[in-house]
Amino acid sequence: MRIVFAGTPDFAVPALAALIESAHRPVAVLTQPDRGVGRGRRVQFGPVKRLALEAGVEVLQPHSLRSEQARQPLAALAPELLITAAYGLLLPPAVLELPRHGCWNLHASLLPRWRGASPINQAILAGDAETGISLMQMDAGLDTGPVLLQAATEIGAEETAGELHDRLARMAALLMRDGLERLLSASLPEAAPQNPALATHAPLIDKQDARLDWSDDADRLARKVRAYNPWPVAFGDIAGQSCRIFRAGARSDLAGAPGELLRGHGQRDRIIVACGRGALEVFELQAPNRKRVSARDWLNAHPDWI
Missing domain, CATH: 3.40.50.170 (Formyl transferase, N-terminal domain)
Known part of the structure; x- marks a missing residue:
C-alpha cells in the first residue's frame, strides 16, 4: 500500500x-x-x-x-x-x-x-x-x-x-x-x-498558563506541576524567590496563609508552601540562571528557608 x-x-x-x-x-x-x-x-x-x-x-x-x-x-x-x-x-x-x-x-x-x-x-x-x-x-x-x-x-x-x-x-x-x-x-x-x-x-498552551497561584487548591497545583513538565514548566514565587518547579506533591495535613513558606515541621530537607487548601511540597526546583536541584540541595544553599 x-x-x-x-x-x-x-x-x-x-x-x-x-x-x-x-x-x-x-x-x-x-x-x-x-x-x-x-x-x-x-x-x-x-x-x-x-x-x-x-x-x-x-x-x-x-x-x-x-x-x-x-x-x-x-x-x-x-x-x-x-x-x-x-x-x-x-x-x-x-x-x-x-x-x-x-x-x-x-x-x-x-x-x-x-x-x-x-x-x-x-x-x-x-x-x-x-x-x-x-x-x-x-x-x-x-x-x-x-x-x-x-x-x-x-x-x-x-x-x-x-x-x-x-x-x-x-x-x-x-x-x-x-x-x-x-x-x-x-x-x-x-x-x-x-x-x-x-x-x-x-487549547494551545501559553507560558503564563504555568504560573502557580498559591490561593489555588494544592491538589490542582500539584497537577499543574505535572502537566507543565517538561514545558513550559510551572513557576511561582517562594519566599520572594522566583522559581521553576519541576516536581511537587500535595499535602492535605498542613495549612497556612497562601504562599507562606511553612517552616519548622521537623524536616530540614523539605520545602512546603501553603495553598488555598492544603500545601504543596516541592521536590525539584530551579532559580533563574541556575541548575535544577532537589529540595535538599536547595535548602543546603538557602538555610534561611529552614
Whole structure:
C-alpha cells in the first residue's frame, strides 16, 4: 500500500519508525518547514525529518497545502492512505479526498475528550484517571472525525506530561499498526461518529498558563506541576524567590496563609508552601540562571528557608 506519513515532533517518531520497519514503508513524509532555534536562529531539522532522511524516505515540507500547486508533489505520489500524527497543519478537503482510504490521524486522547493541541496536558490538569490514543478518520474539522480504534491507559499518580507523552507515542505506533493490519484484512470496524455533546477542548498552551497561584487548591497545583513538565514548566514565587518547579506533591495535613513558606515541621530537607487548601511540597526546583536541584540541595544553599 502506498502510504504517506505526516508528522513533525517527537510524538510522531515511534509511528514513523514502525512504518519504516514494516512492510508498509512510506513513500514519503510530510513535515513542517525547518525553523530557526536559539538566539542565533540556527536552522534545525525536526525529529520526523531527521528519521526520514536517515531512512532514505522522501521528505516534503510545504508551508501550506491549500493551493493546487502546493499539493501537486503529494498528488504525484498517488497515496492510498495518509497517516498523520502531530503534523501541525490542517489538511484541506482536497487533501483529505486524495487517498482512496482517506486520511487517518493518531490523536493523544480518548476522543471526543480533549480535542485540540494539548490533550496530554489537559488530561493531567483535569485529574482524569485515564487517557489514551484515538485512531480517527479525518474530516475538515479539528479532531472531529469518526473514530476507528482507541486504546486506553491509566494516568500514573505522579506521571508528568513528558512521561505520559512518551508512553502515548509508543501506544500510537501500536494502534496504527493494528489499524493497518485490520484494513488489509478487511476487518477494520466502521468508524464511529463522535458525540459532540461530550467534546472538550485542549487549547494551545501559553507560558503564563504555568504560573502557580498559591490561593489555588494544592491538589490542582500539584497537577499543574505535572502537566507543565517538561514545558513550559510551572513557576511561582517562594519566599520572594522566583522559581521553576519541576516536581511537587500535595499535602492535605498542613495549612497556612497562601504562599507562606511553612517552616519548622521537623524536616530540614523539605520545602512546603501553603495553598488555598492544603500545601504543596516541592521536590525539584530551579532559580533563574541556575541548575535544577532537589529540595535538599536547595535548602543546603538557602538555610534561611529552614
